Amino acid sequence: MLIRVLFVCLGNICRSPMAEAIFKHMLEIENLTSIIQVDSAGTGDWHIGKQPHRGTRNILGNKGISYKNIYARQMEKNDWKKFDYIIVMDEQNIKELQKLQSNKGMTIARLLDFVEGSQVCNVPDPYFNGDFEYAYQLILSGCQHLLQFLKESHQLTDKER
Template identity: 35%
Template sequence: MKVLFVCMGNICRSPTAEAVFRKCAEKAGMDKRVTIDSAGTDRWHIGKAPDQRACLAAARRGYDLAALRARQVSVEDFQRFDLILAMDHDNLERLRALRPATCNAEVDLFLRRYRLGEDAVPDPYYGGEDGFEQVLDLIEDGVAQLLDEIRGRQ
């Protein structure tokens, strides 16, 4: 299974989801069975490290974002990945607009698919530290469900 997490700039939510999923997949012994990446729908931060606040919040929970660098979603991603998960409705619409007609990848909202009762991971960029903690809470819950789905497919 190849999974791509997508947010706007690829410096807060999607790299956090990538790091959380990567660590959880390793703990579950599934890291050899999954490919994990993240990207942004916009190009503002290409090549930049994740937001320092996201890195600090993640590090407090044992996740490492230091090696990650922002990139923009490409048309090729729709062929390379099985599942492309948007962090919010705006990015889902951007992905749908970019998606080629001959695409095999499933495109969905991360939380709508993996956390009942919620559908968007809020963007913490313009808020305080607590927003990054909330993002981690939501992503950790969703990733647990994603791992269960992958186990069920194999």
């Protein structure tokens, strides 16, 4: 069994690469990298090929999380078929993806939808507000809950690892 997760935000240089790096880090710790694959993309094409934003690199570096080999890319048609879960950072990302959606059966969810009782629905874009720490805390929580959801939904036990 292989589970594929794609994180999506606007430009793929702040939030979604942060989520990709955090989630990969969690998967390594839990020894799940052979079962769950993760990537990130943006709805826009402004930053294709660029490293994550300096603020994202700084916060990840300070937390000891690698962002090696993460470069911005735009959502592609093939992504609809390739990934099992498309996880966005905010409501605007959902609207943009719905315009592009080629697979009407695909479920798109906000990352914070996995955090039961969360007072926040959208991860604010630190590209515009500069608050990378707040984005990190929200994304970390969302990733922890998403991983728990995947483990429960797919009955991932120690025997399967």
